[in-house]
Amino acid sequence: MDTELDMSVLYLLSYGMYVVAAKAGDKINGQIVNTVFQITATPPRIAVSINRENLTHELISQSGMFSVSILDNETPLAFIGQFGFRSGREMNKMEHVTHLEGINSCPVVVDNALAYLEVKVTNQVEVDTHTIFIGEVKTAKRLKEGTPLTYDYYHQVKGGKTSKRAATYIPPTTEPASTPEKRGRFQCEVCQWIYDPTIGDPEHGIAPGTPFEDIPDDWVCPVCGASKSQFRPI
Ligand code: FE
Numbered sequence: 001m002d003t004e005l006d007m008s009v010l011y012l013l014s015y016g017m018y019v020v021a022a023k024a025g026d027k028i029n030g031q032i033v034n035t036v037f038q039i040t041a042t043p044p045r046i047a048v049s050i051n052r053e054n055l056t057h058e059l060i061s062q063s064g065m066f067s068v069s070i071l072d073n074e075t076p077l078a079f080i081g082q083f084g085f086r087s088g089r090e091m092n093k094m095e096h097v098t099h100l101e102g103i104n105s106c107p108v109v110v111d112n113a114l115a116y117l118e119v120k121v122t123n124q125v126e127v128d129t130h131t132i133f134i135g136e137v138k139t140a141k142r143l144k145e146g147t148p149l150t151y152d153y154y155h156q157v158k159g160g161k162t163s164k165r166a167a168t169y170i171p172p173t174t175e176p177a178s179t180p181e182k183r184g185r186f187q188c189e190v191c192q193w194i195y196d197p198t199i200g201d202p203e204h205g206i207a208p209g210t211p212f213e214d215i216p217d218d219w220v221c222p223v224c225g226a227s228k229s230q231f232r233p234i
Helices: 007-012 055-063 077-085 151-156
Strands: 018-024 027-033 036-040 045-051 065-071 099-101 107-109 113-127 130-142 186-188 231-233
Touching (some): 018 055, 045 055, 055 065, 055 130
Antiparallel strands (some): 036 045, 045 130, 065 113, 099 107
16 A cells, blocks of 8 residues: 655644743743643643653653643744743743743743643653643633734744754755855754845844845844854855
């Protein structure tokens, strides 16, 4: 029998965009997750898939609690980048983010959140690189009106990228060789976002037509916050 495995088909699955946060001892962390879904209505249970290497995984395992902040459509890319591409082992991701202390001291991120859930873990399932944490929703609270950010919108409209540790990561196919039109492009080695001088980064003051070399040294990757020195020509 012929088998076919077109990984791009998996991109057609729909997801949202969330910050999952947890605390254990004096360690606190949050990360971007797209794989959050409801399992049962009575009692209300949801599941989240988290990479076993992530600090958030360690904190959920130890504390048995996590929060899920449901992100607004208008969330800036840099906010998602900070949570999605940086490791909480290297920096305190919660330091410059407004969060409140919830049940059992579990942090809840409120910046860019439409609503949040507080969840007590009841089961967990180990699946290769990831753990599915299943839990009972203890709090479900609305913070403001708005449209929830979807994974598709993040990719298609905002130009967002997927972390290598995400449950839905698919390795990119090799970039086509540079053509005259594509010359001068630089790629972020952290998140793979590409700076195209014909487009620039107008949102952060870099006008279309600005060569990469002319960008100020304090400019950072609009997706993940990596420094200019972490870009390579492609
Ligand atoms: Fe980046």
